[in-house]
Amino acid sequence: MARRKQTVTIKHVAADAGVSLQTVSRVINKEPNVRPEMIERVQTSIRKLGYVPSIAAQRMGGSHSYLILALNDRERTIAGWQSREGTDWVDQMLLGGMLTCAEHGYRMIVELVDTHSDHIERELLGAIAALQPDGVILTPPHSENPLIIDLLVDHKISFARIGSIKPGPGFALTMDDERAARLATEHLIELGHARIGFISGPDDYELSGWRVDGWRSAMAAAGLATDGLLAHGDFGYASGTVAARALLGSTARPTAIIASNDQMALATLEFAREEGISVPSDLSLISFDDTPIVRFTHPPLTAIVQPIAAVSARAVELIIAERAGTAEAVETPIVVPATVVVRASTVPPQPDRR
C-alpha cells in the first residue's frame, strides 16, 4: 500500500483501473451488474492505492452517511459519568453497538439529549441536519417519546427503540423486564422466601412498571401477598435508603428485597448494615443491574444481568439491514432476555432471631 500524503479519490482508482468513475462506485457499493473481472480489477487498484471512500462525499452524493446515532439522556448520563458510581451503560452500548457498526463500515456517535421536550426537538433536528445519520438508537427514557418518533419517521430515518415493547414505527427491543423481575422473584421464592420486598424505579421509565408487574405476578403465582412490600424509588442512592427504611422498618419486614437498580440495592445494603441487619443471613438482596460494583460489595450481590451490549448490537444490525433492504421480517418486539446471576447475597431465609 503506497503511503500517499494526498487523498486518493475515486478518480485515481478509476484511472488506475482504466474504468469509469461509475464502475468504481458500483464496486464500492457492491451493486449488481458488474463483471467479476471488472470487480477484481477495481479492487486491486483500491488496495494498491489504499483508497477509502470519504464518508462526507458519499453522503453528499445522496447516499448513506454510515453514521448511527445513539441517543442517551443527557442529564442522567452526565450525572453517571461524574458521580463515578460505576454504571457502565454507555460502555456496554459502545461494546455492542460500536463493534457491530464497525463490522459493517458504520460508526456510532453517542449523542446526549435533554429530557425536556422543549429542547429535544431542536437538538435532535440539529443532530440530524448536521450528521444526517442513517439510523438512530433510542434508549430509555426516550424510547417511546412521540416527539422523537414522529421526527424520525418524518425524516425517514431508521431507528430502534431499546427498552420498549410498544408496536409502531422503529424496531422495539426489550430485555423483558417483567420476565427478569419474575425470575428474580422466583429465585427467592425457591429459596423459601415469602415476604419479598420490591423497590421500584421512577415512573418516567416505563420499565419501572414492568419490573413491578413481574414481581407481582411471580408473587401471585406462588400465592404470596404483596401488601406493604412495595416501596418507590427513583434510581438514586438516597431514594434507595428511604425505600429500604420503609420496607425494613415495618413490623412484618421482608426477608428479601429486590431493588430496581444497583444504586438502590447498594443503599439497601448499606442501610441494612447500619441497622445491624445482616445480608444475606437476615436479608437476601437482589439488584436489577449487574454493574461492576455489585460484584465487589460484601457480600457480592445476586443480580439481574441486562444484556445491553447484545441489545445494542441487535439494534444496529436491524437498522443496517433495513437500509440495505436485506431486512428479514422480525417479530416485534425483539426480546433479548435478561438473566439472573446468583452470588452471595441470596440464601434461604433464616429463623427470625429478633
Add this chain to the structure above:
Amino acid sequence: MARRKQTVTIKHVAADAGVSLQTVSRVINKEPNVRPEMIERVQTSIRKLGYVPSIAAQRMGGSHSYLILALNDRERTIAGWQSREGTDWVDQMLLGGMLTCAEHGYRMIVELVDTHSDHIERELLGAIAALQPDGVILTPPHSENPLIIDLLVDHKISFARIGSIKPGPGFALTMDDERAARLATEHLIELGHARIGFISGPDDYELSGWRVDGWRSAMAAAGLATDGLLAHGDFGYASGTVAARALLGSTARPTAIIASNDQMALATLEFAREEGISVPSDLSLISFDDTPIVRFTHPPLTAIVQPIAAVSARAVELIIAERAGTAEAVETPIVVPATVVVRASTVPPQPDRR
C-alpha cells in the same frame, strides 16, 4: 421554528434573508467583514427556518469536518468493557472530551485501533480518509507512537498526546505520573511508613516508568531504601496477585504498597485478605486509579485521582483553538496534575505483630 420535513439548506436561508450564499456562509463561520445588520438578518432567517449546516457538505467545501477522533487501544478497551471491572476511562474521556466538543459545535468519535503496528497505519489511514477529522486525541499506549505521529503530521491534522511529556508535534498532556507517585509515597511516609512497596505497570506504557521514578525519588528524598520493594505487573488482576505475593512473602515485608492501577490494587487487597494480612492495620494500600470500584471495597482505597476528563477537555480545546488560529502559546507538556484522595486503606504502620 418551522417544522420542515425537507432539509433546509444554505440556499433557503440566503433566499429568505435576501443575501448571497456566501454571506450566509460567512455568518455561519463567524468570518469578519460582514455588517452587523446583515449578520442579524441572516441569523434571524437561520433561526426561523431552523437551519443547521450539514457537516458533510461543510467538509466537502474544503472546510472543517467538526469531528475529533479519540483513539483508544482496541484490545484493552474491549477487554475492559467485557470484563466489566468498572474501569471508566472511556466514560471520563467522553465526559471531558465530548462535552467540550459539543460546546464548540464539534463531535467526538471514539475509534479503536490495534496496537499491532501492522494494522495501525492501515486503520488510521482508513479512519482519516473516511472521516477526515479535524483533530485526533492519542491515548496511552499510543501517545508516542512514531507511526501514528508521522501520519498525522503528514496529513496536517492537529493532535494531542495524552500521557506524554515528550516534546515534538502535537500537544503533549500529562497528569504528571511521577509527581502523583511521589505524592502517594509521601503520604505514606508522613504516616510513618518506611518499607513502601510498589507494583509497576507494563513497560509498553511509558507512564509505568514515571510512576516508578516518582516512588523512587520520594523514597530517596526521605532516605529510605527501595531494595526488594519493587514488583512488576502488567495492569492485570493476575499479575497483581503475583506481585503482591512477591512483596508480602519477603522477609522484611512492606507495611504499605502502592499499586500502579486499580486491578492490581484489588488483587493485592484480596491476596492480603487470604493471607490474613489486614488492610489497613497490617498493610496500607494505595491504588493508582480512582475507578468506581475502589470506593466500594472494604476498606475503601486511598487512591490517586487521574483527571482524565479534565485532560480530555483540555486536549479538545487545544485542538480546536489551533484550527481556529486562536491558539495561545502553550507550555509543553501541559500538566493537569493528579491528586490523592485519602480513604480508609492508609493508616500509620502498626507495631509488628508477626
Add this chain to the structure above:
DNA sequence: CTGAAAGCGCTAACAG
C-alpha cells in the same frame, strides 16, 4: 453491463 452528465450543500478564490 458500462459510461457520461448533472448535482448534492457548502466554501475558497476571486471580482466588484
Add this chain to the structure above:
DNA sequence: CTGTTAGCGCTTTCAG
C-alpha cells in the same frame, strides 16, 4: 463589505 464562479468526492439519473 458583498456577490459570483468553481469545484470538493461521490452518487444518482439516463444513455449507450
